[in-house]
Amino acid sequence: MDYLLAENLSCIRGSNTVFKNLSFKVSRGQILHITGANGSGKTSLLRMIAGFIYPSEGKIIPEKNYTHKDVHFVGQKYALKKNLSVEKNLSLWSYLYQKKINTDQILSDLDLTQYKDNDIEVLSDGQKRRLSIARLFIHSAPIWLLDEVHVHLDSEWQVKLDHYIYNYINEGGIVLISSNTKIELNSNIDINLTNYNV
Amino acid sequence: MFKNLLLRDLRLAYYSSSNFIYIGSFFILVTILIPFVINTETEGLKSVFQGLIWVGLALALLLALDRIFSSDFDDGNLDIILRMEVSYEKIYLSKLLSVWITYCLPIVIIVPLISTAFNLTINETIFVTINLFCGSFGMAATAIGINALLMGLKRMIYLKSIIVIPLYIPFMIFGVEQGSWPVLSALSMIAVVVASFATSYGLRLYGE
Numbered sequence: 353m354d355y356l357l358a359e360n361l362s363c364i365r366g367s368n369t370v371f372k373n374l375s376f377k378v379s380r381g382q383i384l385h386i387t388g389a390n391g392s393g394k395t396s397l398l399r400m401i402a403g404f405i406y407p408s409e410g411k412i413i414p415e416k417n418y419t420h421k422d423v424h425f426v427g428q429k430y431a432l433k434k435n436l437s438v439e440k441n442l443s444l445w446s447y448l449y450q451k452k453i454n455t456d457q458i459l460s461d462l463d464l465t466q467y468k469d470n471d472i473e474v475l476s477d478g479q480k481r482r483l484s485i486a487r488l489f490i491h492s493a494p495i496w497l498l499d500e501v502h503v504h505l506d507s508e509w510q511v512k513l514d515h516y517i518y519n520y521i522n523e524g525g526i527v528l529i530s531s532n533t534k535i536e537l538n539s540n541i542d543i544n545l546t547n548y549n550v
Numbered sequence: 551m552f553k554n555l556l557l558r559d560l561r562l563a564y565y566s567s568s569n570f571i572y573i574g575s576f577f578i579l580v581t582i583l584i585p586f587v588i589n590t591e592t593e594g595l596k597s598v599f600q601g602l603i604w605v606g607l608a609l610a611l612l613l614a615l616d617r618i619f620s621s622d623f624d625d626g627n628l629d630i631i632l633r634m635e636v637s638y639e640k641i642y643l644s645k646l647l648s649v650w651i652t653y654c655l656p657i658v659i660i661v662p663l664i665s666t667a668f669n670l671t672i673n674e675t676i677f678v679t680i681n682l683f684c685g686s687f688g689m690a691a692t693a694i695g696i697n698a699l700l701m702g703l704k705r706m707i708y709l710k711s712i713i714v715i716p717l718y719i720p721f722m723i724f725g726v727e728q729g730s731w732p733v734l735s736a737l738s739m740i741a742v743v744v745a746s747f748a749t750s751y752g753l754r755l756y757g758e
Contacts, residue, residue: 403633425629429624429626429629430626431627431629433627440565445630447557447558448558448630449630450554
């Protein structure tokens with residue numbers, strides 16, 4: 353996949369038009385940074401590109417039903433079972449991603465080795481976020497859709513995440529990232545969805 | 551992929567409290583509890599038991615109502631599942647098998663073991679077990695279909711129960727009659743087909 357093109361996208365939720373006439377093109381090796389006020393449609397846009405929501409108007413090219421081979425959607429939910437241990441959660445992911453996961457390696461990379469047998473509910477939000485980001489490394493996809501992934505991370509891990517994103521971009525990936533707060537990431541394209549709100 | 555999804559659901563059930571031991575214990579307790587409060591003779595106990603196993607199965611499935619799809623919906627795992635290269639129908643089928651294995655199979659296995667305590671003959675036990683086997687697929691499918699349609703409703707297990715219980719009545723009416731397995735099989739087939747459409751529709755609506 354060399355690029356992702358959105359043409360005149362509109363999103364209508366219920367009787368509300370969230371955004372209208374949004375167009376952009378992101379090519380391989382580029383980062384699209386989506387900003388906007390609360391309720392401006394950042395998450396809706398990412399979910400639309402992920403294929404969860406159909407555009408009310410306009411189209412996304414390439415037109416297809418995305419699978420997790422094409423997009424990696426990391427949303428605001430951690431996709432973790434809170435009453436299960438870190439290790440058990442990783443083993444459940446291994447079924448969904450059809451990959452054998454090297455649990456020790458991943459936990460060591462995330463600085464979470466000592467929490468291997470702890471239930472998710474005893475982890476802090478920052479630690480849960482780190483664990484949810486691990487999904488990005490379990491398998492590769494040409495597009496990363498990241499929804500507010502910097503939230504709850506401390507400054508050290510925000511920098512590390514940015515580093516992972518730059519590495520991915522340098523390998524030819526496409527990243528669409530939404531954020532309500534200022535992030536240090538140097539993006540190629542910026543979209544403020546507030547400008548497209550009706 | 552279907553196999554992975556099924557194994558993942560079974561592993562999740564094994565990790566959480568919905569495993570064989572818990573469901574089996576729950577069912578045994580329900581069946582031995584009622585005779586304590588209903589003063590009945592040995593013969594009466596037999597007919598009470600034949601009805602009780604269906605109530606026990608319905609209660610076990612009602613306990614599952616807040617787990618099927620809803621927990622994956624709440625924690626975000628459904629996002630991953632729906633992006634897998636697997637059709638909605640296969641997701642439904644894997645759920646049906648995992649729910650049946652987790653919640654119905656323990657009961658189908660336990661019923662013949664405890665039926666002698668309720669004075670059932672071997673023949674009666676075979677009939678009861680076959681009925682249970684045939685009807686349980688339809689009851690599991692009904693629970694899955696309703697849950698897929700209502701998965702966005704948080705902590706609404708009472709509403710889901712109010713919708714599901716009336717749909718279980720036909721299974722219970724025919725379930726207590728000996729030799730009604732063809733009717734129960736037909737009911738199950740209808741429920742499995744209708745629930746597959748309901749589940750696909752519910753999953754399609756998920757993003758919206």
